Amino acid sequence: MRELVVISGKGGTGKTSLTAAFAHLADNIVLCDLDVDAPDLHLIAQPAVQRSGPFMSGHGAEIDPAACSGCGTCMDVCAFGAIHNEGGRFTVETAHCEGCKVCVALCPEKAIDFPDRLCGTWYESDTRFGPMVHALLDPGQENSGKLVTLLKAKARERASALGLDLILSDGAPGIGCPVISSLSQASLVLLVTEPTPSGLHDLERVAELCRTFRIPSTVLINKADLSPEYQAAIHAFCQAREIPVVGHLPHDPAITEAMVRGQAVTEGPDTLFGVQVRQIWSKLQSLLEAPSPSRSKESRS
Amino acid sequence: MIIAIASGKGGTGKTTVSASLVSSWKRPVLAVDMDVEEPNLHLFLKPESVSSEAAYLEVPVLDKTLCKQCGACAELCQFKALSLMGAHLLVFPDLCHGCGGCMRICPEGALQKGQRELGAVETGVTPGGIPCLTGRLRIGEAMSPPLMGKLRQRMHAQAAKESLDIIIDAPPGVSCPAMTAVQDADVVVLVTEPTPFGLHDLRLAWKAFRPLGKPMGVVINRAGLGDDRVHAFCREKGLPLLAEIPFRRDIAEHYAKGGILAQLDPGLRATFEDLAERLERMGAEVNHA
Numbered sequence: 262m263r264e265l266v267v268i269s270g271k272g273g274t275g276k277t278s279l280t281a282a283f284a285h286l287a288d289n290i291v292l293c294d295l296d297v298d299a300p301d302l303h304l305i306a307q308p309a310v311q312r313s314g315p316f317m318s319g320h321g322a323e324i325d326p327a328a329c330s331g332c333g334t335c336m337d338v339c340a341f342g343a344i345h346n347e348g349g350r351f352t353v354e355t356a357h358c359e360g361c362k363v364c365v366a367l368c369p370e371k372a373i374d375f376p377d378r379l380c381g382t383w384y385e386s387d388t389r390f391g392p393m394v395h396a397l398l399d400p401g402q403e404n405s406g407k408l409v410t411l412l413k414a415k416a417r418e419r420a421s422a423l424g425l426d427l428i429l430s431d432g433a434p435g436i437g438c439p440v441i442s443s444l445s446q447a448s449l450v451l452l453v454t455e456p457t458p459s460g461l462h463d464l465e466r467v468a469e470l471c472r473t474f475r476i477p478s479t480v481l482i483n484k485a486d487l488s489p490e491y492q493a494a495i496h497a498f499c500q501a502r503e504i505p506v507v508g509h510l511p512h513d514p515a516i517t518e519a520m521v522r523g524q525a526v527t528e529g530p531d532t533l534f535g536v537q538v539r540q541i542w543s544k545l546q547s548l549l550e551a552p553s554p555s556r557s558k559e560s561r562s
Numbered sequence: 563m564i565i566a567i568a569s570g571k572g573g574t575g576k577t578t579v580s581a582s583l584v585s586s587w588k589r590p591v592l593a594v595d596m597d598v599e600e601p602n603l604h605l606f607l608k609p610e611s612v613s614s615e616a617a618y619l620e621v622p623v624l625d626k627t628l629c630k631q632c633g634a635c636a637e638l639c640q641f642k643a644l645s646l647m648g649a650h651l652l653v654f655p656d657l658c659h660g661c662g663g664c665m666r667i668c669p670e671g672a673l674q675k676g677q678r679e680l681g682a683v684e685t686g687v688t689p690g691g692i693p694c695l696t697g698r699l700r701i702g703e704a705m706s707p708p709l710m711g712k713l714r715q716r717m718h719a720q721a722a723k724e725s726l727d728i729i730i731d732a733p734p735g736v737s738c739p740a741m742t743a744v745q746d747a748d749v750v751v752l753v754t755e756p757t758p759f760g761l762h763d764l765r766l767a768w769k770a771f772r773p774l775g776k777p778m779g780v781v782i783n784r785a786g787l788g789d790d791r792v793h794a795f796c797r798e799k800g801l802p803l804l805a806e807i808p809f810r811r812d813i814a815e816h817y818a819k820g821g822i823l824a825q826l827d828p829g830l831r832a833t834f835e836d837l838a839e840r841l842e843r844m845g846a847e848v849n850h851a
Contacts, residue, residue, distance in 0.1 A: 270599075270600050271572065271573060271600055271602070272571060272572010272573035272574075272734045273571065273572050273573010273574060274573060277759065298735035298736060298737045298740075299570045299571055299572075299734065299735050299736060299762075299763045299766055299767075301571070301758075301759040301762055301763065304758045304759060304762055319640065320640070338662075338663075338666065340660060340661045340662050341661070356741060359659055359661060360640055361640055361641075361659060361661030361663055362638055362640050362663065363638070363661050363662070363663035363666065366638055366663065366667060367663075367666065367667070398736075398737055400736045400737075400741075400766065400769055400770030401736065401737065401738065401741045401770055402737055402738065403707075403737060403738040405737050406704065433735070434572035434573070434599075434600065434734050434735070435572075435597075435599035435600055435706075435733065435734070435735075435739075436599045436600065436699065436701060437599045437699065437703075437704055437705070437706045437739065438704040438705060438706075440599075441702075441704050455818075456818060457817060457818040457820075458602070458605040458606070458818075458819075458820040459577065459600075459602040459605055462600070462602060462605060463600040463602070466599075466600060466701055467600075469701045470701050470702065473701060473702045474702075484814070487814055487815060487818040488815065488818035488819065490819075491818060512811070512814060514787060517757050517787050517788050520757055520758050520759060520788070521757065521758060521788055521789050523758070
């Protein structure tokens with residue numbers, strides 16, 4: 262089983278639109294939206310939910326006012342400033358509670374409860390592209406990395422049960438917790454970038470993250486005609502890091518027009534842009550099949 | 563006065579709006595990049611004489627000679643940063659959230675204060691004299707809120723000392739990093755684009771930030787692209803439309819050169835001057851309320 266994870270560092274480079282197009286072109290895949298914070302892939306994939314469930318993760322502190330003696334120990338020991346004293350009445354600000362249990366353990370009156378926390382919802386669905394696994398984190402919640410790990414496990418289960426050989430995942434922007442979780446066990450990471458100062462800067466950081474975790478990567482330059490100068494700089498960076506560039510796509514409103522129709526850019530009548538996406542997909546397939554040069558190089562060193 | 567520039571969806575133009583707003587702001591202002599995972603504001607504001615200071619999280623270090631393997635710390639730790647394996651206590655500092663509980667409860671005093679590098683806080687000043695603060699997460703570090711906490715302390719101290727307004731470029735999304743970035747703001751600006759993705763994530767951001775009770779307004783970037791459902795959403799929710807930036811190739815190219823949009827042409831300069839004035843009025847109403 263192989264796993265292709267699409268990330269970008271910078272948001273808005275076209276990850277989700279391109280993932281949807283690859284999902285349309287691919288056979289035998291499980292589709293997975295790992296951007297649990299602000300997921301968008303479902304707007305094109307239009308999943309019919311088959312199963313769903315709560316995502317419980319960690320705990321939160323709750324002070325029982327009847328048992329509280331007002332000593333203030335909890336407030337002193339909280340490293341996150343989550344406990345407030347309003348005229349001798351101590352309360353926990355849920356949004357700031359890290360769920361560390363220190364106040365629970367040190368309260369002399371044992372007046373602090375520590376219930377499970379509901380952080381979001383996961384979904385297993387069917388789409389016209391194949392089965393899909395996705396989720397929605399509740400606003401302001403943390404532990405998005407754990408939810409990503411849960412989705413990846415569900416995608417693998419689903420793929421083995423159905424005999425499907427590729428998991429295609431749309432990742433989150435950034436380089437933090439959810440992105441790090443999405444890299445685990447990836448066969449190949451597709452880094453979607455754009456030739457702008459931010460695109461290059463964020464590509465450098467996300468490529469370094471892949472290198473740190475020894476995951477082979479390849480780069481797709483979207484909106485490639487925006488700046489010849491930054492396009493050249495991205496090529497120079499990729500060459501120096503021995504990261505293959507899998508292809509270029511022009512700055513083209515076709516992607517948005519398809520999105521407004523609720524379609525992948527490769528669905529509907531053939532366009533030049535669609536043909537270019539098909540070419541990139543076929544290259545990605547060969548990269549997924551061949552052992553990656555960067556990985557074999559890593560294992561030699 | 564603190565203005566936060568946020569969005570659910572990434573790549574809608576938060577940094578573009580932040581940079582132009584900073585350059586159009588009438589009063590002394592501090593520009594703060596809180597997208598510590600992928601900070602980009604400096605690429606447009608181009609601060610000079612940048613100095614960088616590492617930021618650390620306090621994590622436990624084990625003194626094996628004192629540990630009696632009672633396991634109290636491992637039992638308390640909610641993040642699996644401490645684990646008792648047979649007769650050995652293992653410490654995984656990368657998993658630590660810095661609550662300090664293990665150090666407090668260890669009966670032998672075997673866990674002492676150590677440090678994990680979170681990243682850096684960078685300070686600089688633009689060629690036009692505007693002070694800038696940037697948080698830069700260490701690559702491989704999973705947690706951005708602790709570094710954002712250090713950045714916020716620094717931001718408040720500098721703004722208070724020099725009587726500065728603050729403009730914050732927030733990270734994308736609606737989970738804890740985004741919430742952390744907007745919590746100090748008087749006014750939250752949501753930058754979106756008139757597309758299905760833009761609308762969907764604008765709705766998520768509105769839902770996430772609304773309970774904070776802060777005034778919010780919307781800037782539509784790439785206006786003319788996509789459809790009119792974002793406009794309809796703003797009308798329905800009573801969200802003021804503060805500015806629209808047209809979808810034009812020359813704007814995308816100017817951005818691709820690292821240019822500040824408010825400096826591209828007189829029309830855009832007026833757009834951002836008007837945005838700055840409206841935000842100052844919204845912020846003044848909050849501060850007088």
